[in-house]
Amino acid sequence: MASSKPNNASGFTTRSDIGPAREGPSAETIAEAQARRGEEPDVDPEQFQDPDNEYGLFAGTTYEQDDEEADRIYDQVDQAMDARRRARREAREQEELAKHRSERPKIQQQFADLKRGLSSVTDEEWESIPEVGNLTRKKRRKDERSFVVPDSVIVGDRAKGEYENALDPMQQDAGGLATPAESGALTNFVEIGQARDKILSLKLDQVSGTSTASGLSTSIDPRGYLTSLDSATALLKSNAEIGDIKRARMLFDSLIKSNPKHSPGWIAAACLEEHAGRMVAARKLIMQGCEKCPKSEDVWLEAARLHNNDDAKVILANAVQHVGQSVKIWMAAADLENDAKSKKRVLRKALEHIPNSVTLWKQTVNLETSAVDARILLSRAVEVIPLSVDLWMALARLETPDKAKAVLNRARKSVPTSHEIWIAAGRLLEQEAIRELESGEKTKEQIEKGLEMVDRTIEAGVRELRRHQVLLTREQWLKEAERCEAEGSPRTCEAIVKACIAMGLEDADGDQGALGEDEKLEVWLGDAESAEGRGRIGTARAIMAYALRCFPGRRSLWMRAAELEKTHGTRDSLEAILTRAVHHCPQAEVLWLMLAKEKWLGGDVSAAREVLERAFVANPESEQIWLAAVKLEAENGELEVARKLLIRARSVADTERIWMKSAVFERQQGQLDEALATLSAALVKFPKFAKLYMIQGQIHEAKGSIPAARAAYAAGIKACTKVIPLWILASRLEEKDGRSIKARALLEKARLVNPGQDELWAESVRVEERAAGAGTTAQSQAQAQAKAMLARGLQECPTSGLLWSMSIWAEPRPTRKARSVDALKKSADDPVIVCTVARLFWAERKIEKARTWFGRAVGIDQDWGEGWGWWLRFERQHGTEEHREEVRTRCVAAEPHHSQVWQSIAKDPKNAGKSTKQILEMVADALQ
Incomplete structure (x- = not known):
């Protein structure tokens, strides 16, 4: 049987498949309808989802302290990288700008010299300069022409700014209005103004609280008025910020609803409400946070902060029920108490809950006023927390010396990896030895043996720490040594330096990478300089002592140690260093001379002679030692002895300088013929020594023999x-x-x-x-x-400071400053230029600037004597006696020898034997 369904059947679509023909309501319309009905808008849970994060990956986690620390570290890295890039970029820009300025200087810079040269142009030359317009004969300026303005223009401009307050009859007819006579309704602006004034007066009466009609003057409280202004300003400010606050409140509200177990969200929301001035809402929020996050100590602490003292105590009592192991909670609860007794009660209760908290034990001990009670508490604390070094150290400080040793021994056994305990043991031994020295209980030998125990204790500590795999670096040990010095334990500092200064530098087990002697010495000298720069002289002295023990034959090392003692030590310590130095380096002439000079300055002339005699034995042909002996005898009035020494020196050493000093000595004593004879004999042996010709010519010039002086100078010029x-x-x-x-x-x-x-x-x-x-x-x-x-x-x-200084003073007074700027650009580090600038400030009465620049001048070259002379001359006029004495002291320490004026005064035979201080005064008098 055939089917009745046609073969060409097709499908169809109904309205239920495609939906309604019109669009539904929008999201804004729905939100408005919900607002009218009093419903809250639905919050999309994905509204605040991070688009860069995978969906739901960290939805169940909390933002913990580790996350916050990680974010902070990343921010610091980003900031450091930005700073580095910014520095490189700025340096590159500066280089490009400097290159551009050098290649294409400004017109102002190119013509600076020419502009300054215009100051010398006379008025006649200015008048003789022709005008440009008279030479070109082109583009003549057209004569200005004027025209008469018609009256219609003037009338039109006058009526332009007028106002009309009535309608003409034509306008009234056009608008369908009646004429004023027919309507009888004219606008009376006077009555409007009076009504406005009456309303304003009524408002003022309401504000003042009095009536103007009663005849009393109005009175407004100024303080209340200003307070109202402040509140209005705050209201305006909050109105300006209201949008941001609303948005932030919406974000935090979403945060605490989506993740109610996130404690930072509750804290941030409460802080926002506090900032907005809604303390009630802030307290309500933070209490909700305490309910939602009872295990967060930060929430409880924030809640206690936002409430008053009594409510905070209740809050912290509840917090203890949830986070009883929080030390911060207990400490905050103790801080809320006003008297010490209540604080002790809270802290002792805290120790029952947290007996292994070092912070609580420390705070409890600090509250104790009795040393006995504190000692009992610390004894219990070290039993409970045997690994706390601070508690052991505090207990040792409270015990007697004998018991402190026992305490430190127990601490060393309990904490074998602590270097602080070994250092404390060394300091304890040092303090005991000092106490015995002051009391006179033991002899110096016994006390020295006690101090040697400090060295052995520190060495044993280093070995034990190394055995327990505690490997402190050399720099860390040096910091500990400096700390000991700062706390008054110099011998412990020295012991630490002895034990650790060679770490990483000595040969060990055939290490091929160990440093050589020169490299080790360089490292140690660098450590000593760093310690000296930080003011740790004891540490620097200990480093130098160890280096001298390792390298006793290094003359430069002894010189450095002597400089350290001369700067920071006493004369006795300096003499002790120099005595050891000449023993180990007998061929170092400068060390003998320094020792002899210190003996001489100390007033012991016989000891200085003895030092020089020993120096003669070690260095029989040293001209410096011979000349030092001659100077010593001459300064002390032993002229015949000095002359005999010079004669003997000429036969033993026979150097050009000794011959020259012999001639100078005779010249100073007035024996000019003997000096000339000495010079003639010296010139036969040393015809290329220029100073002999100079002295010979000066002697002839002093005797009035100009031809002989001219011949001496001519021979000198020919030879030199x-x-x-x-x-x-x-x-x-x-x-x-x-x-x-x-x-x-x-x-x-x-x-x-x-x-x-x-x-x-x-x-x-x-x-x-x-x-x-x-x-x-x-x-x-x-x-x-x-x-x-x-x-x-x-x-x-072009870089001569001397010539630039002369050029500055050759300029007129108004242009000297500009000339000094050019001089500083050419030779900024020349002391003559810096001193000249200081003198310019002096002339302008800029006292402090002048003093600063004089200090810079002598700092650049301390051997330039004229700088010291100008500075002293300046301080004589504008400084105090303290300023002048400072200049003299620094000049004596620098011992300048050069500059034209200084040498002319210092080498004058009349000034022989005068000190540096006297020469400085004479130079300051001679400068003009």
Whole structure:
């Protein structure tokens, strides 16, 4: 039977398959309807899902302290990397900017010298400069033309700003209004103004609380008025922040609802409400957090903070029921108590719950006023917590010395990995030895043996720690040594240095990577300098002592130790170091001389002679020791002994300097003929020694024999053409004899033989300046010649501080500062330039700046004597006696020897035997 269904049947679709024909309500419409019905909107649980996180991966976990620490560490790393990139970027930008400025300088920099040169242009030259417009004859400026404005324009502008407050008849008819006469309703603006004023006065009466109609003056409380203003400001501020607060509240509300066991969420929500000023809501939220997260100590602590004192006590009492092992909870509960007795009660209750808390034991002991009760508590504490080093140390400090030793022995057995216990044992032995020394119970030998126990104790401690695999680095041990020094235990500091200074540097078990002697010495010297820089002189001294014990034959090491004692020690300690130094290094002449000088400065001349006699035995041909012996005898009035020593020295040592000192000695004693004979004999042996010619010429000049002096200088110039002072002395002799032309020729020849010598250029400028100041007819020409000579000198010696200083003083007063800026750019580290800038500040009465720059000048080169002289001259005028004494003390310590004025005064025979302090005073008087 055939089927009745047609073969070409097709499917169909109804409305139930495709839905309604119109769109349903939107999400906003649904939200508004729910709000009208009082229903809360549905929160999408995936609304705050992190798109970068996998879905549901950490849904069941809590945000713990480890997570917070990890986030903080990542943030710190990011900040450090950003700072490094920023520093590199800024450095690169600075380099590019500097390169760009060097390649393309500003117009202002290119024409700075020319602009300063405009100051010398006269008024006539300014007037003679033609105008540009008169030369070009182009683009003449057209003559301005004026026109008369018609009256219609003026009337129209006048009516432009007018206002009309009434409608004309045409406008009223067009609007369907009646005429004013027919309607009778005219607008009275005067009555409107009066009504407004009346309303305003009524409002003011309400604010003031009084009536103006009664005739009484209104009064407003200023404090209440200002308070209301503050509240209004706060309200405005909260209105400005209300949007952010609402959004944050929505986020935190979602957080605590989605994860109610997350304690930081409750704390953050409560803090938000506190910031918004809703303390009731904040307290309610935090208490809900306490119910949801009873095991979180942070929630309980935050709840206690948000409540008053009494409620906080109740909250913390409840917290103890849930987190009784939290030390923070108990400490917060103790802090809420006002009297010490209540605090003790809370802490003792806490110790019953947490007996192994070091913090609670420490706090409990600190509250005790009796040493006996504190000792009892600590005895119990170390029984409960035997691994706490702090408790053992506190107990040892409270015990007597004998019992403290027993306590430290018990502590050492309980905590064999603690280095603090061994250091405390060493300090205890040191304190006991010092106490016995002060009381006189034992002799010095017994006390020294007791101090040696400190060394053995520290050495044993280092061995035991190493046996228990506690390997502190050398730097850590040195820090412990510095701490011991700071706490008043220098012998323990020294013992630690002895035990640890060679760690990692000594050869051990055939280690091929151990350092050599020079490398170890360099490391130790670096450690000593670092300790000295931090003010730990005892540690530096201990390091130097160990290095000297290892390398007793190093002269430089003894010199460094002597400098350390000279700077920070006493004369006795310095003499002790130098005595050991000359014993180990008898060939070091400088050590003998330092020891002899210290003996001499200490007033023991016989001991100084004895030191020099021993030095003669060790170094029979040393000219320094011979000259030191001569100086010692001459300074103490033994002139014949000094002369005999010089004669013997010429036969034993026979050096050019000894011959020169012999001639100088005779010159100082007034024996000029004997000095000339000595110089003649010396020149036969040493014809290339320039100082012999100088002294010979000066003696002839002092005797008034100009031709003999000229011959001496000429012979010296011929033999020593590279010695600048010889040329200068010869030139000054010619100038003194009235032959300025000859002096100029000598200096010009000297400049050709010795190019690039700023002293020769400076002397040439001085020759011209002296010629200009002599009052001759060619004075202006000499001044111009001096300026030209100075300019030529600066071209050949562009970095000479001497020439730049002369150039600054040659400028007029208004332009000296600009010239000093150029000088500092060319040679900023030259003491002459820095001193010149200080003198400029001095002239401008900028006292503090001048004092600072004088200090910088002598700091750059302490051997430049004129800097000290200018500084003392400045302090005489503007400083106190303390300032002047500081300059003298620092100058004596520096012992300057050079500069033109200083040498001319110090080497004058009349000033022989004067101290550095006296020379400084004379230099300050001579400077102009």
